Amino acid sequence: MKSIKKISFYNKLFLGLVVFHLVFYAVFRHLYTAPQTFDSAGHMALAFKFAHLFGDFLTGGETTLYDILTTSFYYPPLLHWVGGLVTLVFGKSFNLMLYLVFLSFLGCLVLIRKIVLELGFGEKVAFYSAFFYSFFPFVADQSRLFHTDIPMSFFLLLSLYFLIKSGGFRSTRYSILFFVSAGLGMLIRWFVPFYLAVPVLYVLYLSLWRDRAVKQVLPQLLLGSVVFLAISLPWYLANLELFRIVSAFFAQGEKDDPQVFLSLENLTYYFKNISGFQIFFIPFVLSIVALIKFYKVNKKGTALVILEILLIYALFTVVKNKNSRYVLGFLPVFGFLAAYGFSLMSKKIFKIVVCGFCLLGFFYTSFNQVPARSMEGAAWGVLLAGPFYDNLYIYPYVFSYRTSQMDVEKLLTDVYFQAGGAGIKPVGLASSV
Numbered sequence: 001m002k003s004i005k006k007i008s009f010y011n012k013l014f015l016g017l018v019v020f021h022l023v024f025y026a027v028f029r030h031l032y033t034a035p036q037t038f039d040s041a042g043h044m045a046l047a048f049k050f051a052h053l054f055g056d057f058l059t060g061g062e063t064t065l066y067d068i069l070t071t072s073f074y075y076p077p078l079l080h081w082v083g084g085l086v087t088l089v090f091g092k093s094f095n096l097m098l099y100l101v102f103l104s105f106l107g108c109l110v111l112i113r114k115i116v117l118e119l120g121f122g123e124k125v126a127f128y129s130a131f132f133y134s135f136f137p138f139v140a141d142q143s144r145l146f147h148t149d150i151p152m153s154f155f156l157l158l159s160l161y162f163l164i165k166s167g168g169f170r171s172t173r174y175s176i177l178f179f180v181s182a183g184l185g186m187l188i189r190w191f192v193p194f195y196l197a198v199p200v201l202y203v204l205y206l207s208l209w210r211d212r213a214v215k216q217v218l219p220q221l222l223l224g225s226v227v228f229l230a231i232s233l234p235w236y237l238a239n240l241e242l243f244r245i246v247s248a249f250f251a252q253g254e255k256d257d258p259q260v261f262l263s264l265e266n267l268t269y270y271f272k273n274i275s276g277f278q279i280f281f282i283p284f285v286l287s288i289v290a291l292i293k294f295y296k297v298n299k300k301g302t303a304l305v306i307l308e309i310l311l312i313y314a315l316f317t318v319v320k321n322k323n324s325r326y327v328l329g330f331l332p333v334f335g336f337l338a339a340y341g342f343s344l345m346s347k348k349i350f351k352i353v354v355c356g357f358c359l360l361g362f363f364y365t366s367f368n369q370v371p372a373r374s375m376e377g378a379a380w381g382v383l384l385a386g387p388f389y390d391n392l393y394i395y396p397y398v399f400s401y402r403t404s405q406m407d408v409e410k411l412l413t414d415v416y417f418q419a420g421g422a423g424i425k426p427v428g429l430a431s432s433v
Helices: 002-006 009-031 038-058 065-070 078-090 094-118 122-135 137-142 149-165 172-186 192-210 214-238 240-250 269-278 281-297 299-318 324-343 348-367 375-385 390-394 408-418
Strands: none
Touching: 009 094, 009 122, 038 065, 038 078, 038 094, 065 214, 078 094, 094 122, 094 137, 094 149, 094 324, 122 137, 122 324, 122 348, 137 149, 137 269, 137 324, 137 348, 149 172, 149 192, 149 324, 172 192, 172 214, 192 214, 192 299, 214 240, 269 281, 269 299, 269 324, 269 375, 269 390, 281 299, 281 324, 281 348, 299 324, 348 375, 375 390
16 A cells, blocks of 8 residues: 555556556447458458468478568568467457557557656656547547557657667667667658657767767767667568569559649648647647747757657658558657646646547547538537548548448448549449449
């Protein structure tokens, strides 16, 4: 009992947050009886294939290390390797694969809290940074699917934590751990270096330029770079040609993606998705207000946050193929900003409204079965997403649990509308598929 009493108030709240998500996830998984989505099922199939390859390799079969390196030639395979090893030990299970990603989500919460504490913002801001991030609807949705984006976020946060602990690359231990973590992140998503570019360059500026600590830092940088390349380079070299061809194909925009680079539709694509679909409107507005407040007390910190957001935003605005998952890696920044703004609120009623809004959005998007393009969906969309409510109007149930496969007729009707009705018959196609 004494040890429990010694735990601080916000540590208890954080423990409660983790327990809440554990229980909620178990309930959600129990309710979700439909087959996995296309992407999630594809990643699982790849993990199960690696389980077979690992088993054959370990028992002296025909599988070689080169086969293991080249089986996945588009997606860097770390998540699938881990899934394959888990399958090899415990047997084939969809739920085990899903819980791997969910554990990465819980790891993100732990790391967000630790990073904010390391940066000196205190336990309150640290807790609420994890709190807001955990209730962002898009984050919650991705934690329930076997996708690579939550695990990528975990390694991004782990790399950032080790970068902070490295003391400007002066600590050999934490510097090597940073490069190991970044290398593992590269085996999940190729754009990890872009996410880490701003904090790494800033740390290098402080160490090499401001402090002139070249002799103390250079050995760690050289050794760490070798470690990073040793971890990440073999897969990229083995798959370079195919990766280049397939990446060029997938980089092209889909039919419903913005087609003109300098169009308002393209330039505002991720802005609308983040504010109206990924974190919802009130947390987004709170984040912007907090950024303005933060600028008044920490101009350098604000500049780094803005540079990080602009770099990632610009990168994926240039890429023709659009996907909300591409920018999931910087949503912890919005979690921190929302928490910082929340900590500045003086009136309790405002805090209750913000927390209540987050919980309402979380439960609605998890459980609603509202019909598409309905007045009810429009009302909920405006309430949660503000002016950019289209996604919640067209697909109000996109994050919700399902008990059956997607309606093929409804899917083909959506394709018909997105294609402008050109040459596609919207009714009666399902029976012929």
